[in-house]
Amino acid sequence: MNVLFSFKQVQTFLTILVMMIFSFLDASADTSSLLIKDLGEGHCLVQINTNQRYLLLPVEEVMPDVRVSMIVNNKEVNVADVRLAVNRVDYFVPLDLSAYAGKNILLKFKLGSNDPIRGKLSAVCCKEMKLSDTFDTGNREKFRPTYHFSPLYGWMNDPNGMVYKDGEYHLFYQYNPYGSKWGNMHWGHSVSKDLVHWEHLDPAIARDTLGHIFSGSAIVDKHNSAGYGENTIVAFYTSHRNIPGGQSQVQSMAYSTDNGRTYTKYEQNPVLTPFDGLQNFRDPKVFWYEPEQKWIMIVSADKNMRFYSSANLKQWEYMSEFGEGFGPQPNQFECPDFIQLPVDGDRTRMKWVMIVNINPGFVYGGSGTMYFTGDFDGHQFVCDTKPEVVKWLDWGKDHYATVTWSDAPDNRRIAIAWMSNWQYANDVPTSQYRSPNSVPRDLSLFTVDGETYLQSAPSPELLKLRDVSKKRSFKVNGTRIIKDMIAGNEGAYEIELTIENQHADVIGFRLYNDKGEEVDMQYDMKEKKFSMDRRKSGDVGFNENFPMLTWTAIESGKDELKLRLFVDKSSVEAFGDGGRFVMTNQVFPSEPYNHISFYSKGGAYKVDSFVVYKLKK
Ligand code: FRU
Numbered sequence: 304m305n306v307l308f309s310f311k312q313v314q315t316f317l318t319i320l321v322m323m324i325f326s327f328l329d330a331s332a333d334t335s336s337l338l339i340k341d342l343g344e345g346h347c348l349v350q351i352n353t354n355q356r357y358l359l360l361p362v363e364e365v366m367p368d369v370r371v372s373m374i375v376n377n378k379e380v381n382v383a384d385v386r387l388a389v390n391r392v393d394y395f396v397p398l399d400l401s402a403y404a405g406k407n408i409l410l411k412f413k414l415g416s417n418d419p420i421r422g423k424l425s426a427v428c429c430k431e432m433k434l435s436d437t438f439d440t441g442n443r444e445k446f447r448p449t450y451h452f453s454p455l456y457g458w459m460n461d462p463n464g465m466v467y468k469d470g471e472y473h474l475f476y477q478y479n480p481y482g483s484k485w486g487n488m489h490w491g492h493s494v495s496k497d498l499v500h501w502e503h504l505d506p507a508i509a510r511d512t513l514g515h516i517f518s519g520s521a522i523v524d525k526h527n528s529a530g531y532g533e534n535t536i537v538a539f540y541t542s543h544r545n546i547p548g549g550q551s552q553v554q555s556m557a558y559s560t561d562n563g564r565t566y567t568k569y570e571q572n573p574v575l576t577p578f579d580g581l582q583n584f585r586d587p588k589v590f591w592y593e594p595e596q597k598w599i600m601i602v603s604a605d606k607n608m609r610f611y612s613s614a615n616l617k618q619w620e621y622m623s624e625f626g627e628g629f630g631p632q633p634n635q636f637e638c639p640d641f642i643q644l645p646v647d648g649d650r651t652r653m654k655w656v657m658i659v660n661i662n663p664g665f666v667y668g669g670s671g672t673m674y675f676t677g678d679f680d681g682h683q684f685v686c687d688t689k690p691e692v693v694k695w696l697d698w699g700k701d702h703y704a705t706v707t708w709s710d711a712p713d714n715r716r717i718a719i720a721w722m723s724n725w726q727y728a729n730d731v732p733t734s735q736y737r738s739p740n741s742v743p744r745d746l747s748l749f750t751v752d753g754e755t756y757l758q759s760a761p762s763p764e765l766l767k768l769r770d771v772s773k774k775r776s777f778k779v780n781g782t783r784i785i786k787d788m789i790a791g792n793e794g795a796y797e798i799e800l801t802i803e804n805q806h807a808d809v810i811g812f813r814l815y816n817d818k819g820e821e822v823d824m825q826y827d828m829k830e831k832k833f834s835m836d837r838r839k840s841g842d843v844g845f846n847e848n849f850p851m852l853t854w855t856a857i858e859s860g861k862d863e864l865k866l867r868l869f870v871d872k873s874s875v876e877a878f879g880d881g882g883r884f885v886m887t888n889q890v891f892p893s894e895p896y897n898h899i900s901f902y903s904k905g906g907a908y909k910v911d912s913f914v915v916y917k918l919k920k
Pocket residue numbers: 460461477488517518519541585586637638704
């Protein structure tokens with residue numbers, strides 16, 4: 304024991320010594336060098352002096368994280384947790400060195416004390432690590448969607464800080480640039496002029512000493528409330544850190560005067576801490592409350608949403624809270640949004656909608672999006688239903704962290720969701736990236752028997768993606784295979800169906816491939832249900848929570864059924880009656896679903912119109 308202890312002491316001393324020697328080396332002496340010293344016991348030193356842009360780090364996903372700390376001029380300039388390869392390389396991740404060209408850069412790798420790979424780091428990682436001017440983000444994964452947003456590479460979860468400004472939709476998102484599993488939370492960034500074609504930009508807000516950059520929102524500061532200039536984009540996010548015995552979550556602010564391209568963090572962050580030391584206190588949603596000319600922030604606080612107000616976006620005052628006891632129990636509230644919408648399109652009847660993402664607590668397990676409708680007087684939200692009433696925005700398993708764009712034109716409320724579920728998001732069978740977003744959806748309110756519901760319709764911009772189409776109409780009595788309708792579409796298509804029921808109890812259809820993998824969808828006309836069954840959809844074995852049939856009630860008294868299906872390599876999104884019910888599910892077929900068959904039970908039905916559109920990339 305004693306011997307080991309002194310060995311460690313010597314080692315630490317050596318580490319410091321080598322670091323000091325490295326840092327005093329003349330930067331101009333060697334223009335491109337990579338010197339790796341494995342010091343054993345999980346310590347490794349890498350000295351880099353290069354004009355090349357990246358150091359490519361090899362990753363093996365099953366390995367534990369190694370803390371990689373980057374030191375320039377004796378200062379730690381970056382930290383990243385990377386699952387460094389020990390036995391084999393699954394993929395590489397880039398460490399951007401461009402800001403330090405020609406300087407001595409030191410990397411220190413540090414393992415946790417109980418890691419099984421202590422002392423073995425040199426194995427593959429040190430051999431495979433390399434300098435490069437480029438990083439290949441080539442899209443070679445067969446499951447990568449063609450028209451849904453997905454990150455260039457690496458892990459993505461919640462959409463964040465969505466804001467529209469000067470003709471651009473900004474999409475920020477929870478992003479790990481150092482691996483395809485959750486970690487190193489940054490705000491990734493993309494922009495689009497039409498919600499369907501996206502340009503990838505560099506990550507906008509990087510993890511820092513206050514912690515990971517968790518979810519949040521962004522606004523255009525029209526009245527220069529924060530003092531950084533009119534129309535500055537101001538972003539709010541949670542700074543998350545693990546601390547002894549728990550976690551710290553506080554709200555921080557950053558602003559951008561160049562249309563979101565670069566952000567400056569507010570030097571006095573955080574702007575809001577929980578008054579009661581709450582550990583789950585995150586995902587700030589900020590919006591302008593016109594009647595009282597003030598900013599409001601909603602923060603998810605365990606099983607509540609807390610409301611704060613501010614005049615200058617920097618000082619926040621507590622107003623009220625809503626949620627405890629509402630919705631399914633147990634639950635954990637996350638990612639709030641709060642929007643006002645006309646009821647049945649009538650702008651004289653406005654209602655507030657509180658969007659609450661919960662994890663766990665979703666009806667089919669894991670994470671899902673629910674909402675409450677009600678009134679808001681600028682201080683307190685009053686829900687118009689009883690606590691036990693649960694309304695889901697989407698009835699599929701892969702629809703989470705749904706939030707809307709601030710400042711979208713024409714009073715539109717456009718939402719987008721992360722198309723995965725925390726139960727298995729880290730296990731889905733992709734590796735170069737994980738996971739995509741849903742298609743964008745326009746929200747509106749409709750009523751049925753005096754009850755108010757959210758409608759979630761595919762955004763009209765999606766029509767632009769339509770390429771060649773094929774149309775048929777036919778009757779179904781038994782089973783009917785409709786040939787050559789979706790075969791050439793490479794797994795990326797839209798189906799538009801109008802069905803007239805004659806006397807069928809079940810109206811069904813299956814998307815399938817030659818491997819016998821299928822997604823089976825049914826209207827049960829007796830039970831008034833729509834269901835989607837992905838239990839035989841392809842690879843379902845990576846997590847026990849994945850195989851599943853999801854269903855939702857449909858409105859009664861309708862004999863004409865309208866459905867739009869968006870299929871994109873590894874997902875199926877079903878929009879019934881213009882989005883009055885929605886179901887989003889991921890699927891991982893070994894080859895695209897190239898065939899469709901229809902079937903009926905208990906009577907016949909007529910497919911008045913079956914249109915298939917190939918969708919453009
Ligand atoms: C929701 C969430 C947020 C948090 C973020 C972290 O999916 O857990 O509450 O800010 O993900 O990545």
